[in-house]
Amino acid sequence: MNKKSALFTTALALVISTTALAQDNGPSDADELKITALEALISAPPERALPLVKKVLQGNHSDEVKESALFILSQIETSEAQVLLLDFARQSSGELQVEAIQMAGIGGNPETLQALRTIYAEGDDNVRAAVIEAYLIAGDKKAIYEIALEVKSDADFEQAVEMLAAMGAIEELRSLLEGRGSAEGLVDAYIVADDFEMLQQIAMDGSNVDVQAQAIEGMGIVGGDKANATLLEIYRGTDNDHIREASLNAMLIADYDEGLLALYRESTDAAEKRDLLEYLTMMDSDQVWALIDEALEDQR
Numbered sequence: 525m526n527k528k529s530a531l532f533t534t535a536l537a538l539v540i541s542t543t544a545l546a547q548d549n550g551p552s553d554a555d556e557l558k559i560t561a562l563e564a565l566i567s568a569p570p571e572r573a574l575p576l577v578k579k580v581l582q583g584n585h586s587d588e589v590k591e592s593a594l595f596i597l598s599q600i601e602t603s604e605a606q607v608l609l610l611d612f613a614r615q616s617s618g619e620l621q622v623e624a625i626q627m628a629g630i631g632g633n634p635e636t637l638q639a640l641r642t643i644y645a646e647g648d649d650n651v652r653a654a655v656i657e658a659y660l661i662a663g664d665k666k667a668i669y670e671i672a673l674e675v676k677s678d679a680d681f682e683q684a685v686e687m688l689a690a691m692g693a694i695e696e697l698r699s700l701l702e703g704r705g706s707a708e709g710l711v712d713a714y715i716v717a718d719d720f721e722m723l724q725q726i727a728m729d730g731s732n733v734d735v736q737a738q739a740i741e742g743m744g745i746v747g748g749d750k751a752n753a754t755l756l757e758i759y760r761g762t763d764n765d766h767i768r769e770a771s772l773n774a775m776l777i778a779d780y781d782e783g784l785l786a787l788y789r790e791s792t793d794a795a796e797k798r799d800l801l802e803y804l805t806m807m808d809s810d811q812v813w814a815l816i817d818e819a820l821e822d823q824r
Contacts (some may be wrong), residue, residue, distance in 0.1 A: 551588045562592040570602045578608060591623045599632035606636045613643055622654040625731035629658030637662055644671065652680060658685050669696040673703045682709050689713035698722055706714065707735050715742040724754050729765075744774030752780045759787065772803050781807050 551559060565573040571667065573596060580593040592770065597609050609631065613624040625643065628636045637659065644655040659667045663687065672684035681704075687698050694717050701707055707726045714722045723746060726739035740758060743751040755778070759771035775783050781804060788800040 551586065555586050555589050559591045559592045561588070562596055565596050566599060570600050570605065574600055574602065574605055574608075577605075581608070581612060586621075587620055587623075590620055594624050594627045595630070598627035599633075601633065606631070606633050610636055610639050610643075622650060625651065625658050626652040626661060628663030632662045633808070635665060637664055641667070641671070653683065656683055656687050660691065663691070665691055665693040665696050669699070670694065672696075672700055678709060685709060685713045686716075688717035688771055692717060694719055706732075707739070708732070711735060711738045711742055715745050716741075718746055720746050720748065720751060724750075727754065727758060730762075730764075733764065733766055737766055737774060740767065740770040741774045741777065742779075744777030747778045752778060752783055755780065756783050756786070772799070776807060781811065785811050 539547055550627055558580075558649060562577070565576060577597050577600070581590055581597070585593075594609070597612075600606075609624060613621060613628060616624060625640065628640055640655045640658060644652050644757070647655065658670070659671075663758045668684050668687050668691075672681055672688065675681050675684065685697065685700065688700075689712070695712065697713050697717060697719065700754050701722065703708060704710075707729070711723070711726060714726075720743065723739045723742045727736060727743055730736055738754065743755060755771050759768055762768060762771075772784070775781075779785065784800055784804050784807070788804065790796055791797050791800065
């Protein structure tokens with residue numbers, strides 16, 4: 525028997541013969557040995573590794589040991605291994621089901637990833653979250669984008685959008701606005717993605733005042749000269765109190781005291797000037813003391 529064959533024979537003996545359960549404070553010594561044995565299979569030929577992994581997954585072993593087996597299974601590229609991984613992702617439950625789904629993401633097999641769509645559609649909240657995470661692990665923007673287009677639940681949509689934002693999937697996020705026909709649920713993602721153009725588009729659209737205000741404040745977070753200029757334009761061009769307040773909040777967030785100062789100087793409305801002065805005071809602007817002095821000197 526050559527050295528490599530001896531290694532896998534030893535691994536088989538270690539995995540199959542040890543039966544102790546994991547303790548609450550972590551894997552038992554016996555399970556640690558099983559996990560080490562499984563890790564030794566990472567470079568094994570599929571025909572040697574797969575039978576051992578399959579036996580572990582079908583046997584009476586702790587979750588920790590089976591999780592290690594699932595990782596090895598995800599690295600075996602044969603169709604039999606991928607079918608077994610998907611079966612485990614469909615038929616198991618709890619943490620092991622979530623682990624199997626995430627291992628599919630780590631494995632990155634295109635057919636296996638595509639099959640996760642069915643598991644997503646049929647699964648509970650935890651399963652759906654695991655599928656989204658699997659696509660994140662695999663870097664599969666397209667799959668998450670397609671889920672975002674199809675889901676009916678606002679929570680599921682927001683979860684998919686958050687993942688796209690985390691992946692920097694700007695084009696997919698922009699396409700969602702056309703595909704869903706509504707900016708609701710997308711503004712936060714555009715903020716995370718630092719997508720000024722989309723925030724500006726929504727901020728200039730008055731069809732939904734609440735979403736518009738959210739986008740306006742988002743521009744304050746993104747910041748920059750273009751955002752500042754747009755905030756002034758929006759403030760000057762509206763008589764909606766909610767939108768004006770959002771614009772002022774955005775300038776506060778962006779620390780754009782020059783804009784607030786310009787608005788203060790050009791305003792002839794006493795109530796408006798009071799509001800602007802309060803914002804400048806909150807910003808601790810260098811100019812605010814001169815304005816306060818001017819206001820106190822006014823003899824009218």
